[in-house]
Amino acid sequence: MEEIRDTNKKPSEPVPRRVRISDLAQALGLTKSTVSRALNNYSDISPETRERVARVAAEMGYAPMPYAQAVRTGRVRALGLVLELDAPDRYGPFLTDFLGGITQEASLEGWTLTIASSNSREEMEDTVTRLLQEHKVDGFILPRTQVVDPRVKFLQAKHVPFVLFGRTGHGQPDPGLSWYDVDGEGAMRAAVARLAGFGHRRIAFAGSHASYNFALLRRDGYREGLEEAGLPFDPALEVMEISDRSEGAQAARDLLDLPNPPTAIVYSTDATALGAYDVARERGLTIGRDLSIISYDGIPEGRMVDPPLTTFAVDSQHAGARLASLLIAQLRGAPPGELTELVAAQLEPGGSDGPPVDP
Amino acid sequence: MEEIRDTNKKPSEPVPRRVRISDLAQALGLTKSTVSRALNNYSDISPETRERVARVAAEMGYAPMPYAQAVRTGRVRALGLVLELDAPDRYGPFLTDFLGGITQEASLEGWTLTIASSNSREEMEDTVTRLLQEHKVDGFILPRTQVVDPRVKFLQAKHVPFVLFGRTGHGQPDPGLSWYDVDGEGAMRAAVARLAGFGHRRIAFAGSHASYNFALLRRDGYREGLEEAGLPFDPALEVMEISDRSEGAQAARDLLDLPNPPTAIVYSTDATALGAYDVARERGLTIGRDLSIISYDGIPEGRMVDPPLTTFAVDSQHAGARLASLLIAQLRGAPPGELTELVAAQLEPGGSDGPPVDP
DNA sequence: CGGCTTTACGAAATCGGTTTCGTTAACCTA
DNA sequence: TAGGTTAACGAAACCGATTTCGTAAAGCCG
The missing domain is CATH 1.10.260.40 (lambda repressor-like DNA-binding domains)
Structure with missing residues (x-):
C-alpha cells in the first residue's frame, strides 16, 4: 500500500516504553x-x-495519558486563552507575568494552557468554536472584559465554562459568572484621597475607553473619591478615551490649558500617565511639584522615569494564578456564581505626587 | 413561521450532538x-x-476529534512553548506578537499551541517531561537560544522534535537542528557601516550577556563592521553584559568618560540603548548630534523617545509564524537540518544618529 | 477459460483508558 | 439456617478514531 501520508516514527527506540x-x-x-x-x-x-x-x-x-482519558470522559484538563491581537495596548508588559501565573497554577493541578489568538471578534468566535469542536480545551479564561461582553453570551450559549479577568455589567456584576478583578475603583478613590490629603483641590482624571468595564469602574472611583474628599465634580476635569502615551500627553495639555487648570491628574493607566512627563518637559514643569500624577497598573517603565511614577500596581501573576484556580474549580463542579474574587491594587509611592505649590 | 420555543423547560439539548x-x-x-x-x-x-x-x-x-486520533497515532497536533520566567527581560513587549504569530500560523494548519512556564532550568525540564509524558504536545519551540543550550541536548536525548528561535554554537551552527533567526550580525555590521558613512571614527559597542548566542553574533557583526569600514578595533570601546536600561546608561557614562571617547554607540538592544538618553539628559548632550545611537529590536518605546531611536527592527510575529511552520514541517517528516531560516532585521531610521560634530 | 493480480472495500483488532454490569464470598438479618 | 445485603473485584462494553488483515469482484495473461 502506497502511503502519501506523514512518515512514521523514528527507527531507533531508546525511549523507555511508557507504562500503561x-x-x-x-x-x-x-x-x-x-x-x-x-x-x-x-x-x-x-x-x-x-x-x-x-x-x-x-x-x-x-x-x-490525558488524551486516552479524554476519549471517554470528554475532558482534557486544558484551559483555553484567546489573545486579542487587536487590543489597544497589546497587553503591554503584563503578558509574561499573566501567562506565568496561569501556567504555574495550572501545572500544580495537572492542567495545561492552550492559547489561540484573534484579530477580530469574528475570528475569536471561530477560534473558540474550533477549539471546542476539537475538544482541545475544557474552559476559557477571558481577559479584558467589556461592559457588555459579547464573549459571555457566546460561551454561555455553548454551555462552556469560563472565568473573566474583570467584571462585566459595570455597577451590577452579572450574576452567575465567575470572575477575578482588581479593585480599580477603590484604587482611584484612594488616589484622589491621597492627593486631597496633600492639599490638592483641583484634581483631574484621564480615563480609558468607556467600552471597557475597568474604565467605567475607575472613573466611578475618581468621582467617589472627590465626593468623599468634599471636592466638587467638574466635568471639564474628566476626560475619557485616552489609550496611549501620546493621547495621555494631549490630555495633559488640554487640562493644563484650562482657565482654571488642575494641580493633579489621576490617570487610568501608567502608559497614558507617561504622556504627562512629556508635557512637563515641554513646558518646564516639575512632576511631583508643579503637577502631581498618580496612575494605575505598575508597569516597569514607571519606575524608571524621573521622578518615579506613583501608581497602584496590579499583580498580573497572581491574577493569572487565581483565574486558573477559579476555572479549574468550576470545571470540577463548583457553581460559577460563587467563584468571584476582588483584590486590592497595591500603592507604589513614587515621586510623581506631592503637595501643590501655592500660587 | 413555526416558532421554536427556547424555554428553560428542556435543558437536555444544549449542544447539537457532534458528528462522529x-x-x-x-x-x-x-x-x-x-x-x-x-x-x-x-x-x-x-x-x-x-x-x-x-x-x-x-x-x-x-x-x-484530535484526542481520539491521538490515542492511536500518538500525535496531538499541538506545539509546545516553555516560557522562561527568569529571563532577564521577560520577553519585553514582543511576547504578544510572537504568540500571535505562532498561533495564527498553527491555526491555519489545524494545530494549537500549549504553553508552560518555568522559573529555572530544572523546572523547565520537569515541565517538558510532564508535557511529553502526558502527550500534550508533539514538539517544542525554544526561544532565546544560548551558545551551548542545555535544552537542545535534553530534547535530543528524548527524541522530541523542536525548533529554535536563534541559532546555537555561535560561529558554527550545530548541524541537524531546525532554527529561525534574525541576522543580528548583519544588522550590527550595517549599523557600523551607517555610522562610518556619517563620518564617525570612534564607534563603541554595548552588548548583552555572552551566554546568549545572539549576543556573540551581534558583537561579531560590530567587529566585522569596523573592519569593513577600515576602522581599528579598540577593546576599550567594546563592553558586554549589558542587560537593562540602567546598565545601558552606566555603559554610556563609562564610554564617554574615556580619555578618547566614542562619538557613537551601537547597542545590542533597544532597552539598553534607552539608557544613553538618560545620560545625554544628565550631561546636556543632544542624541543624534553630540552622540549617535543605533540599536536593535524595534521596541515601541524607541519610537516615543526624543529623538526617535534608530534601530534594526525584528518582526516577532513573523518569527512566531515561521517557527510554527518549521516545526509543523518537521513533525510531518521533513529532515530537521534542512529547516533553517535567516532573515534580515529592518532598519528603522530615527533621529538618534547622524554626522558627528567636529571637535 | 482457469489461475493470478489488483482494486476497493468490510470486518475486526487496536490505542489507553473509563464505566457498566455481573459475580463471588463474606456479612447480616430474622 | 435460609435468604438478602454488601463489599470488593473481574469481565466486557465503550469512547472515537486508526490500522491491519481478509476477501469478493474485476482485470489481466496466456
Whole structure:
C-alpha cells in the first residue's frame, strides 16, 4: 500500500516504553478496571487496595495519558486563552507575568494552557468554536472584559465554562459568572484621597475607553473619591478615551490649558500617565511639584522615569494564578456564581505626587 | 413561521450532538474504516469514493476529534512553548506578537499551541517531561537560544522534535537542528557601516550577556563592521553584559568618560540603548548630534523617545509564524537540518544618529 | 477459460483508558 | 439456617478514531 501520508516514527527506540494502566494492573495482579477505579477513588475499592495501587503506580511512574482519558470522559484538563491581537495596548508588559501565573497554577493541578489568538471578534468566535469542536480545551479564561461582553453570551450559549479577568455589567456584576478583578475603583478613590490629603483641590482624571468595564469602574472611583474628599465634580476635569502615551500627553495639555487648570491628574493607566512627563518637559514643569500624577497598573517603565511614577500596581501573576484556580474549580463542579474574587491594587509611592505649590 | 420555543423547560439539548465518523459512515453507506482511510488519503480508496466522502464530510460538518486520533497515532497536533520566567527581560513587549504569530500560523494548519512556564532550568525540564509524558504536545519551540543550550541536548536525548528561535554554537551552527533567526550580525555590521558613512571614527559597542548566542553574533557583526569600514578595533570601546536600561546608561557614562571617547554607540538592544538618553539628559548632550545611537529590536518605546531611536527592527510575529511552520514541517517528516531560516532585521531610521560634530 | 493480480472495500483488532454490569464470598438479618 | 445485603473485584462494553488483515469482484495473461 502506497502511503502519501506523514512518515512514521523514528527507527531507533531508546525511549523507555511508557507504562500503561495494563502494565500497572499486571504488576499488581489486578485488572485494569479495578486499577482505574482505585486511582479515581471509586467507593467500591477497599482502602488497602486503593493505597497499594497508588503506591505501586508511583513506584512505576505511571501517569495516565490525558488524551486516552479524554476519549471517554470528554475532558482534557486544558484551559483555553484567546489573545486579542487587536487590543489597544497589546497587553503591554503584563503578558509574561499573566501567562506565568496561569501556567504555574495550572501545572500544580495537572492542567495545561492552550492559547489561540484573534484579530477580530469574528475570528475569536471561530477560534473558540474550533477549539471546542476539537475538544482541545475544557474552559476559557477571558481577559479584558467589556461592559457588555459579547464573549459571555457566546460561551454561555455553548454551555462552556469560563472565568473573566474583570467584571462585566459595570455597577451590577452579572450574576452567575465567575470572575477575578482588581479593585480599580477603590484604587482611584484612594488616589484622589491621597492627593486631597496633600492639599490638592483641583484634581483631574484621564480615563480609558468607556467600552471597557475597568474604565467605567475607575472613573466611578475618581468621582467617589472627590465626593468623599468634599471636592466638587467638574466635568471639564474628566476626560475619557485616552489609550496611549501620546493621547495621555494631549490630555495633559488640554487640562493644563484650562482657565482654571488642575494641580493633579489621576490617570487610568501608567502608559497614558507617561504622556504627562512629556508635557512637563515641554513646558518646564516639575512632576511631583508643579503637577502631581498618580496612575494605575505598575508597569516597569514607571519606575524608571524621573521622578518615579506613583501608581497602584496590579499583580498580573497572581491574577493569572487565581483565574486558573477559579476555572479549574468550576470545571470540577463548583457553581460559577460563587467563584468571584476582588483584590486590592497595591500603592507604589513614587515621586510623581506631592503637595501643590501655592500660587 | 413555526416558532421554536427556547424555554428553560428542556435543558437536555444544549449542544447539537457532534458528528462522529460512524455517523458519517452510516450516511455514506460505508464502514468507518473506509471513511477513515478515505479521509486520510490512503491509496486503496477509489478517487470517486474519496471525493464523495470528502464532500459529505464537509456537508455534515464532520471534524475528527484530535484526542481520539491521538490515542492511536500518538500525535496531538499541538506545539509546545516553555516560557522562561527568569529571563532577564521577560520577553519585553514582543511576547504578544510572537504568540500571535505562532498561533495564527498553527491555526491555519489545524494545530494549537500549549504553553508552560518555568522559573529555572530544572523546572523547565520537569515541565517538558510532564508535557511529553502526558502527550500534550508533539514538539517544542525554544526561544532565546544560548551558545551551548542545555535544552537542545535534553530534547535530543528524548527524541522530541523542536525548533529554535536563534541559532546555537555561535560561529558554527550545530548541524541537524531546525532554527529561525534574525541576522543580528548583519544588522550590527550595517549599523557600523551607517555610522562610518556619517563620518564617525570612534564607534563603541554595548552588548548583552555572552551566554546568549545572539549576543556573540551581534558583537561579531560590530567587529566585522569596523573592519569593513577600515576602522581599528579598540577593546576599550567594546563592553558586554549589558542587560537593562540602567546598565545601558552606566555603559554610556563609562564610554564617554574615556580619555578618547566614542562619538557613537551601537547597542545590542533597544532597552539598553534607552539608557544613553538618560545620560545625554544628565550631561546636556543632544542624541543624534553630540552622540549617535543605533540599536536593535524595534521596541515601541524607541519610537516615543526624543529623538526617535534608530534601530534594526525584528518582526516577532513573523518569527512566531515561521517557527510554527518549521516545526509543523518537521513533525510531518521533513529532515530537521534542512529547516533553517535567516532573515534580515529592518532598519528603522530615527533621529538618534547622524554626522558627528567636529571637535 | 482457469489461475493470478489488483482494486476497493468490510470486518475486526487496536490505542489507553473509563464505566457498566455481573459475580463471588463474606456479612447480616430474622 | 435460609435468604438478602454488601463489599470488593473481574469481565466486557465503550469512547472515537486508526490500522491491519481478509476477501469478493474485476482485470489481466496466456
